[in-house]
Amino acid sequence: MTARSTSETARDIPEATVARLPVYLRALNTLADDEIRTCSSEDLASAAGVNSAKLRKDLSYLGSYGTRGVGYDVDYLRYQIAREIGVTQDWPVVIVGIGNLGHALANYSGFRSRGFHVVALLDADERRHGEHVAGVLVRPFDDLEAIVAEQGVAIGVIATPAAAAQDVADRMVACGITSVLNFAPTVIAVPDGVDVRKVDLSIELQILAYHEQRKAQL
Amino acid sequence: MTARSTSETARDIPEATVARLPVYLRALNTLADDEIRTCSSEDLASAAGVNSAKLRKDLSYLGSYGTRGVGYDVDYLRYQIAREIGVTQDWPVVIVGIGNLGHALANYSGFRSRGFHVVALLDADERRHGEHVAGVLVRPFDDLEAIVAEQGVAIGVIATPAAAAQDVADRMVACGITSVLNFAPTVIAVPDGVDVRKVDLSIELQILAYHEQRKAQL
């Protein structure tokens, strides 16, 4: 245990663990839907597609929420993980770029049900303004600052073509957004303190192609 | 260097490197579009958003394609990476599930331009059959086996609701598909020898929410 910083609850959860917590949460929700009240690390691990040692270690970073000899209470653990991730509160999100992908994102029900709320859809193309997608009005990109300020938005989603992505990111950062989810197929640069995660469909396919090619060589 | 297997070219590229090669390739394409012929590891690294030592180590797994004191020839390196990943050939791909996301995927131009070719769109809902999306006919899911056999498809994309994903994966695996890209928000199980990569929009947002929450605590 190293020198702890100013904060009282100085938990330092490894990044790899953080990335798996949402998977555990989803698996717990499925168990709860089936009215299962208690589960062992083995049960949950197989539902989440990991091995049980890793699951127990991951959960141990949150605290000791299990009971030896018994397992975990599904509802209790579910709440604890949700609280740790921060999805007990509701997060307002803006989506920029209402092309095919933006449409799909706006309509994605998984956002709403997991603590995220699309408060605005923005697009630079004025021919799209006034249109409603998933019940939300498409507005000019220049409304970004006002919306972010009014609604206290911290998370922005970029679904524009690659050429526009960096400009959009700059504008987002300038008006106070500190987390960006980037679907545009390009690397975007942001200052320290801003988190970016990227999702790139063609990169995933290329990784598969690499392994596929290797299989074919045998 | 451990005991090398049967294959002649027994290159063993680390997984983390494989995941970055497509990023380098994209950066090189951008440089080539700007008619830049040569670049240093520093140039390419900053275009790809990594540090130069990591980039050089990654490239060193492919071979020595640079020139000390000079840098890398853009076109030559581009070809070498493309060959290593396997995107000099064209990969046929089937997409199952033509909802909002399936539409977006079918229309995504980044596939075609990077060596992937959507040969079929499949959906279980017969009301969608006969429809054309991005110039490709939507066909019954039961046509899967015939299409895979005819076209030699090795890569399948799942864009269905979570409830259907495992069944789709099973059918894909049964008819010979060995690489799966899963967009459904659920864990799918496949036998050894089949690669699965998953893309989950809400998980990415939850990871951002976690970090956002931590920032807010300071």
Next chain:
DNA sequence: AGGAGTTTGTGAACGTGGGAACAAACCGAG
């Protein structure tokens, strides 16, 4: 031809993550 300047390729140190294995803790039966 030689030296100064530049850039690659790589060895070595360091940090993070994964998995086996086991002690600690709990339950229930008798």
Next chain:
DNA sequence: CTCGGTTTGTTCCCACGTTCACAAACTCCT
């Protein structure tokens, strides 16, 4: 209350990935 069975929480060790730092190799200028 004790004992056997079960499951968690944690420790230890190994593998993988990242970064630093530097020798090797190349170009260009004089």
